[in-house]
Amino acid sequence: MKINVDQRALADAARWASRYIADKPTVPVLSGLLLNAHDDVLTISGFDYDTSGRATVAADTASSGSIVVPGRLLADVTATLPDSMVELTADDDTLTVTAPGNQFTLPLLPAREYPALPKAPAPTGTADAAEFAAAVKDVATAAMATKDAVGQVEGLGGIRIRAQGERLELTATDRYRIPFRTLPWQPNGPADDTMLITAPILADIAKSLSSGEVSISFPGPGDGMAGFATTDRTVAVRTRVGGFPPVENLVPKTEAATGYAEFDPAELAAAARRVAIVREKNKLVRVTLRGDHAEIVARGDGPAASTSIETTVDGVDDGFEIAFDPEYLTTMLAPLGDRVRIWLYTPTRPVLIEPLDGTPYRAVLMPVRVKQ
Numbered sequence: 001m002k003i004n005v006d007q008r009a010l011a012d013a014a015r016w017a018s019r020y021i022a023d024k025p026t027v028p029v030l031s032g033l034l035l036n037a038h039d040d041v042l043t044i045s046g047f048d049y050d051t052s053g054r055a056t057v058a059a060d061t062a063s064s065g066s067i068v069v070p071g072r073l074l075a076d077v078t079a080t081l082p083d084s085m086v087e088l089t090a091d092d093d094t095l096t097v098t099a100p101g102n103q104f105t106l107p108l109l110p111a112r113e114y115p116a117l118p119k120a121p122a123p124t125g126t127a128d129a130a131e132f133a134a135a136v137k138d139v140a141t142a143a144m145a146t147k148d149a150v151g152q153v154e155g156l157g158g159i160r161i162r163a164q165g166e167r168l169e170l171t172a173t174d175r176y177r178i179p180f181r182t183l184p185w186q187p188n189g190p191a192d193d194t195m196l197i198t199a200p201i202l203a204d205i206a207k208s209l210s211s212g213e214v215s216i217s218f219p220g221p222g223d224g225m226a227g228f229a230t231t232d233r234t235v236a237v238r239t240r241v242g243g244f245p246p247v248e249n250l251v252p253k254t255e256a257a258t259g260y261a262e263f264d265p266a267e268l269a270a271a272a273r274r275v276a277i278v279r280e281k282n283k284l285v286r287v288t289l290r291g292d293h294a295e296i297v298a299r300g301d302g303p304a305a306s307t308s309i310e311t312t313v314d315g316v317d318d319g320f321e322i323a324f325d326p327e328y329l330t331t332m333l334a335p336l337g338d339r340v341r342i343w344l345y346t347p348t349r350p351v352l353i354e355p356l357d358g359t360p361y362r363a364v365l366m367p368v369r370v371k372q
């Protein structure tokens with residue numbers, strides 16, 4: 001194999017593909033990146049048995065071929081080279097990387113031992129990549145459940161993606177938080193599909209494919225692979241087996257609410273973070289509604305803190321108090337940029353958080369039961 005390729009494009013592709021190399025590969029060859037050069041295209045692939053990533057780069061192909069190179073070493077080497085054309089020349093045992101004034105010789109790994117890369121199904125539809133990445137970010141926090149919690153409830157630790165016509169809905173839960181986020185997309189045909197993907201993996205994929213349009217492939221019948229692709233990046237990822245909790249049954253109905261309180265979400269989140277400083281463990285903050293303001297209070301073993309913020313209340317008695325984990329409260333408010341309405345029931349029933357500006361997001365949040 002002998003090719004010439006732009007340094008910036010090569011370094012970026014090698015860095016991106018190396019994110020799909022496992023930290024501790026089960027077989028040594030999976031510590032490498034697979035380089036395949038043909039027809040003036042260089043494809044760089046990484047694989048860890050659950051996820052594969054392929055980046056394509058335009059190249060001047062003097063001779064074709066496929067090799068496997070230590071992945072992170074290739075990414076580090078190409079990143080240090082000057083902004084110029086780079087020549088890659090491979091023989092049976094080594095890859096020589098040459099740029100003006102620089103030459104590196106890297107050992108090759110046995111390409112015959114590299115496993116076949118999985119292929120994603122044909123695209124089911126496309127969405128704006130930046131909006132898809134934002135939607136994944138909005139729900140991912142609630143999927144970062146503890147190992148104990150994941151073992152107790154099927155579906156925890158994953159993000160469910162559901163196609164419903166020209167809309168995608170993403171949701172996740174850790175039993176205490178349930179965010180829902182929707183976004184438009186363009187299906188290639190009738191769309192009524194669902195898949196569940198491990199949250200950190202999907203968050204990383206969405207972040208790395210956040211420009212232009214992203215093609216999304218739902219698994220076919222009997223196929224556990226999903227796909228996400230842009231013009232020069234493709235990821236195939238194994239979906240999770242098993243169901244997802246019936247979270248729709250847990251969404252409180254607004255007509256059953258006692259009433260609601262409206263807040264500036266950034267102001268409420270900042271107040272919760274501020275007073276929570278005095279809580280060292282078993283964190284909770286109490287929100288007490290008093291007329292046109294809310295008192296946000298936290299008490300530790302000695303220290304205490306309180307702050308007051310403006311609110312609009314309807315249907316809720318003066319002095320109504322409810323407590324939340326401050327981290328859970330702030331993460332459910334984070335996607336919201338304008339006024340938010342929190343529907344209230346009793347101090348121990350989940351609340352429903354809805355934006356007032358039309359943001360395609362809502363969340364269910366479980367309060368903390370407070371011992372009197």
